[in-house]
Amino acid sequence: MVQYFGTARLDASFAALSDATRRGVIEQLARAEASITDLAERFHMTLTGMKKHIGILERAGLVVTEKVGRVRTCRLGAQDLAEEAGWIASYHQRWSARFDALDDVIAELKAKEKMDGPERQ
Amino acid sequence: MGLNANDFGATTVARKSDTEVEVTRVFDAPPHLVYRAWTTPELFQRWWAPRSIGAPMRVRELDVRVGGGYRIEFDGEDGQIWAFFGKYIEVVPNARIVWTNEESDNGPISTVTFEERDGKTLLTFRELHPSKEALDEGIGAAEGMPEQLAQLEELLAELAEG
Numbered sequence: 001m002v003q004y005f006g007t008a009r010l011d012a013s014f015a016a017l018s019d020a021t022r023r024g025v026i027e028q029l030a031r032a033e034a035s036i037t038d039l040a041e042r043f044h045m046t047l048t049g050m051k052k053h054i055g056i057l058e059r060a061g062l063v064v065t066e067k068v069g070r071v072r073t074c075r076l077g078a079q080d081l082a083e084e085a086g087w088i089a090s091y092h093q094r095w096s097a098r099f100d101a102l103d104d105v106i107a108e109l110k111a112k113e114k115m116d117g118p119e120r121q
Numbered sequence: 122m123g124l125n126a127n128d129f130g131a132t133t134v135a136r137k138s139d140t141e142v143e144v145t146r147v148f149d150a151p152p153h154l155v156y157r158a159w160t161t162p163e164l165f166q167r168w169w170a171p172r173s174i175g176a177p178m179r180v181r182e183l184d185v186r187v188g189g190g191y192r193i194e195f196d197g198e199d200g201q202i203w204a205f206f207g208k209y210i211e212v213v214p215n216a217r218i219v220w221t222n223e224e225s226d227n228g229p230i231s232t233v234t235f236e237e238r239d240g241k242t243l244l245t246f247r248e249l250h251p252s253k254e255a256l257d258e259g260i261g262a263a264e265g266m267p268e269q270l271a272q273l274e275e276l277l278a279e280l281a282e283g
Contacts, residue, residue, distance in 0.1 A: 096132040101168035
């Protein structure tokens with residue numbers, strides 16, 4: 001489904017948000033930043049399990065982490081999916097792919113018409 | 122207006138106003154062929170959802186005449202079907218087609234024009250949305266998963282407001 005958008009960024013965001021724990025983490029981080037240890041405790045998970053979730057959110061650009069001393073702190077990423085430039089790029093990619101395919105169809109029609117002679121209009 | 126060599130094959134996208142987006146492309150064929158590819162169901166089926174979009178598409182209806190309807194369906198996960206449909210409100214053969222997008226309440230009016238340029242075709246596609254908000258939502262959702270995207274947008278908007 002997510003391929004419709006043709007952007008890796010949106011794919012990653014949807015995948016990241018398809019999980020209830022990760023949505024919970026986002027909600028939590030919207031209130032306040034937290035360490036991975038805090039989050040693991042809050043969501044009753046192992047540290048390893050939470051690290052995995054954070055990794056997925058981080059790759060999607062939804063969360064950023066910073067290690068200070070021995071503590072890795074997580075907060076919401078700066079990504080703004082509604083950012084206009086992002087939409088334009090995705091829109092452009094979609095139409096460009098579509099028109100490339102249309103180009104092929106039209107080339108066929110043109111070749112066929114050349115063979116058959118111009119059709120009366 | 123003549124064409125520059127580098128106009129070929131380049132798709133341009135521009136936001137014309139708060140409510141309008143425009144896409145252009147030059148095709149190396151006269152308008153009647155581009156029009157035929159746009160209005161013949163078997164041909165339309167082959168390019169509207171190119172493989173890179175990644176979902177099988179069915180053209181249920183493509184009745185390109187004033188008052189005629191169209192309906193395009195994509196298969197989603199779990200047997201869900203995403204349908205896009207509307208009506209043609211203006212049809213000028215080989216030159217211009219205008220249609221509605223009725224899968225949502227605030228869908229845009231779409232217009233495509235085919236203009237002859239030295240034996241080639243300048244295709245211009247425009248989407249005129251009822252509001253800026255509808256455009257922002259529509260650009261992302263037009264071919265995708267309107268509901269899920271709307272949910273994601275809502276979530277992100279909430280988060281941004283903090």
